[in-house]
Amino acid sequence: MKQEFLLPDLGEGLTEAEIVQWLVAEGDTVTLNQTLAEVETAKAIVELPSPHAGLITTLHAAAGDVVLVGAPLVGFEIEGQEALEPEAPAAVAEVEEGSGPNLVGYGAAPSSGRPQRRARRARAGSVAATTAVVADVDVRVAAPHDDIAVVPAPPVRGERPRSTPPVRAYAKGLGVDLVLVAAELGDRVITRADVDAYRERLVQRGAGVATETIPAPASAAGARRPAGERATTRIPVRGVRKHTAEAMVRSAFTAPHVTTFHTVDVTATSELIASLRASAKPDAPRIGVLTVVAKAVCLALAAFPGLNARWDGDAGEIVQQHFVDLGIAAATDRGLIVPIIRDAERMPLGELAAAVAELTRTARGGKTPPADLAGGTFSLTNIGVFGIDAGTPILPPGQTGILALGAVRRLPWEYKGEIALRDIMTLSLSFDHRIVDGAEGAQFLKAVADVLQEPGRAMLLG
CATH class of the missing domain: 2.40.50.100 (RNA polymerase II/Efflux pump adaptor protein, barrel-sandwich hybrid domain)
Incomplete structure (x- = not known):
């Protein structure tokens, strides 16, 4: 039936x-x-x-x-x-x-x-409007002077190419057909580098995917640059990218953002991390600066619950949440996502480190369940991994605070009345000014910094 x-x-x-x-x-x-x-x-x-x-x-x-x-x-x-x-x-x-x-x-x-x-079996027409790559249809792409380059149709599809979900999403965003990549590479797992290399070969052959050219303006002598120098690529705004864009616009134009900065000596935190790693068992979760900051944030939120609250405009209330569902921003091939560690305030440092590691592994594999991406109460974003010192992060919708971690740098710093090389990091806190005033935001940031300056006792509690 x-x-x-x-x-x-x-x-x-x-x-x-x-x-x-x-x-x-x-x-x-x-x-x-x-x-x-x-x-x-x-x-x-x-x-x-x-x-x-x-x-x-x-x-x-x-x-x-x-x-x-x-x-x-x-x-x-x-x-x-x-x-x-x-x-x-x-x-x-x-x-x-x-x-x-x-x-x-x-x-x-x-x-x-x-x-x-x-x-x-291939299905004709099963392709997004912005690309022209299917198993039984010619590949047509824009070429100089609006000519159309036609590439012979590839063979009918068999088993799907071997690759990870992030790589498949990355290839899809570029308009690259992984079946064609696999035909060149053979039976092995396709990586992001393979996708880039294949697309570069297409461009060199004049057969770029989802690419259009814009006429270059004439120079004083009337000559034009080669059309390829002004090529553009159109990437559909879908999935995570679309959701993130909508959420960020909604947050930026709903909650009045304030960002405050604090540069702190985290040498003691660096020494604690080195000590814990040296004494850890081989299979123990790796403790890093993100884990230590996460613990410091959980401790500070207990003292400043306004940063862990949400605005209920319909009820005319501020709802303070006496638990910490901690969001950790993760950059993936599909865009930015913020998975949640539930009840983070209950976790000792080692358990928190394990949760961060699992969250990162799952996010990179494109396997984060939708339920783990909703309902956070406060978030962290580690821009220091990109070598950035400070920024003005936008609040995830429904949250009151987000803290950005800058890069840890070895810099000359005043220490005990003398100049010494110390580990220095800048913290950037954005918060909703409807719920938190400037004084409370500054005090919260100072409380986090105090833990990072002297973490020995606080980090091993809980």
């Missing part, structure tokens, strides 16, 4: 998702929980498991399409099953064992063995 699978709510009330790539095709027979597609929400790339075992009759969307939650996604023909009305997203389904899910959109209970992915 026929059964429609509707796009489920993938978490936190998200209303839509973009099809990154299909891993199956019409006419394929799939097993229960076999991955059907990778979809990108405003927060994460998610693998979508099959809620049924059966024959795929219809794929209602193409790669690059944006599908609303609750819209038909896949049509199934299920042998021996009575026809069912389309399920609402996230509805519980009572069906025969081995042919249906426990929760629509999230697959069924785990089954034994890992289903093998079948070869995919």
Whole structure:
């Protein structure tokens, strides 16, 4: 019988998702929980498991399409099953064992063995409007003087190329087809460097992807520069990038931001970190300056709860939160995300270090669940890893404070009445001036700095 699978709510009330790539095709027979597609929400790339075992009759969307939650996604023909009305997203389904899910959109209970992915057949037109790369369609790109360069069509797709989700998203943003990259590289994992190298080869051949040229202005002698020197690339604003842009605009024009700075001698913190690492077991989580600052922030928030509050305009109230869900900004190939460490104030330093390490690993792999990207109460962003000393970070929506960590630099500094080389770092605190006034913001920042200047006792509490 026929059964429609509707796009489920993938978490936190998200209303839509973009099809990154299909891993199956019409006419394929799939097993229960076999991955059907990778979809990108405003927060994460998610693998979508099959809620049924059966024959795929219809794929209602193409790669690059944006599908609303609750819209038909896949049509199934299920042998021996009575026809069912389309399920609402996230509805519980009572069906025969081995042919249906426990929760629509999230697959069924785990089954034994890992289903093998079948070869995919290309689907004409399954490409975003800003690129022209599909398996059975010529690649057309802008060339000088508005001529069109036509590249012969590549072979039909088989198994998807081996790469990580961030690399696939990066390639998609550049308009590079990983099937073509894999055809040149052979059977190995494709890296970001491989994508860059392949795109450079296309440009050198005059076949850049999603590229247009702008006529160069004439010089005094009437000569023009080569068109390639003024090429532009159009990158679709989708997924994480779109969500981040909307959130930052909303925050910047809703909460009146104030940023204050404090430069602090963190030599004692550097010495503590070195001491803890020297005595740590080989498998112990690595403690770094971000972990120490996170602990210092949790201690300071207990004394200054205004920085851990939120503004409830509808109720006309300031809501102080007596727990710390700490956001850690992470730069990924898909854009900036801010995963959350829940109840960070309860964690001793080692546990906090492990949480930071796991958060970073998951974010870099593109596997952060949407639920872990919502509901933070205060955030940190470590701009020091890029060699930057200070900045004016924008508040994540709904939060009152965000602290930027600058680079730790060895500089001449006044110490005990003399000039000495010390480890120096600048802290940049942005806060919502509706909730926190300048004095409280300065006192909070000073409290964090005091812990970093003398961390020995405070860091090992909790």
